[in-house]
Amino acid sequence: MAPSRGMRQLQQASHKLLASGGRRGGHRGITSLAQTISNPIQSYISESNDPYLNLSIEHYLLQKSPPDSTILFLYTNRPCVVIGRNQNPWLEVNLGILKAGSSTPAREDGQPVIGNVDLVRRRSGGGTVFHDEGNVNWSVICPPADFTRDKHAEMVVRALRKLGIDRARVNERHDIVLDQGNRSGRSDPQDTHRTPYTVDDGAGPRPLKVSGSAYKLTRNRALHHGTCLLRSPNLVTIPQYLHSPAKPYLKARGVESVSSPVANIGLSNQAFQKQVQEEFARMYSGVPAANGVDQSLLSTPEISKGYDELRTLDWTYSQTPQFTLSSHPELDEDPQVLVHGRSDTSPVPWFHPKIPVIFKVQHGAIVDVESSTMSAQNLEVLSTLKDQKIQELEKLTYELEREGDENSTMIRPVANWLEAMLPIVDVALSKD
DSSP states (O other): OOOOHHHHHHHHHHHHHHHHSSSSTOOOOOOTTHHHHHHHSSEESSSSSHHHHHHHHHHHHEEEEEEETTEEEEEOOSSEEEOTOOOHHHHHHHHHHHHHHSOOOTTTSOOOOOSOOOEEOOOOOOOOOOEEETEEEEEEOOOOOGOOTHHHHHOOOOOOHTTTTTTTTEETOOOEEESSSSSOOOOOOOOTTTTTTOOOOSSSSOEEEEEEEEEESSSOOOEEEEEESSSOTTTTHHHHHOOOGGGGEEOOSSSSOOOOOOOOHHHHHHHHHHHHHHHHHHTTOOOOEEEEOOGGGGSSSSHHHHHHHHHHIIIIITTTTOOOEOHHHHHHHOOOHHHHTTTOOOSSSSTTOOOOOOEEEEEEEEEEEESSOOOOOHHHHHGGGTTTEGGGGGHHHHHHHHHHHHHOOOOHHHHHHHHHHHHOOHHHHHHH
């Protein structure tokens, strides 16, 4: 497919921007927030790539800004996986890779996977996303009466189109996508939900997602934030982080992510930030230049408190909605499999094919252990896990293995399997 005229213009403009360098988005310098938090229109760019800090600043702006104010906040995070407020990290994320960090084996094409990657649970809903230095997060906080799920995604699309991305539009899921069809004619340039490349019958190539978003509504405020893939160097690697090996064995409440094919847009972060700022200014009557924010805001008590909370294991894991972990998920669908002897496989080679175990987990703690065929003695040993947090699992499974050495060869494989299915990624406790 030949590049469109708009794409060629984008590439030329992008090269010029890269050559010119410049500060992130051209903001006016670092602010304390106290000087600007009462303004009716506000714009900020973060100088920090700490996801915990950026989300804490965002939350502070949501809570402390005047109810009738409107705010734009742009930030870029270091590599991290960000899950929604009501999501299950063991279902959404390959925590084993995150835990292994830079010691993880090379990926299929021979390139090493990313090193240290943070796991972050945000305060808004929505699905799981991967952030790195190749994408910019945009956030708009406004009065609830002014909020729609499309309004500020449309703002971002207008900014992209002014940078030559004429395939960009907002789809029916409120995501921003790039249409991949052949140019079929003219379209209204003001229509942010259709491009000349939009395919109506679904027969053409699937659009590629470049920006997903989430929102949070309070009585007085609305937050809409999303990430925009620009030049992520990890696009090929990202799927490894977002496919959990435990998924076949989990049944969970909460929000499950919807997978979509993704792509980089090809813009620099600076070009994107500048154009989004300009589009925001057009919408809200000439907002002044953006103010910079950085780690000095950790001196603000509310931001520091939110920062510390996001970095706790309790916030990351104990907020998980109820779920069950089943060693033989096929039995959940058809219990007769066990009766008729058709279940001759198990999730790990040393697991007995006819002794299923089910763990029920609520708020990140094991609340029940069930097995219809395990001996009462072994089930009693496993029941010592009840009311224990999964973040303590490594210590607990060590105790289980000791019990297994004394009582039964069934306990050790269960302990090993639990650790494999429900790993815990430590959250750093220091403010770097």
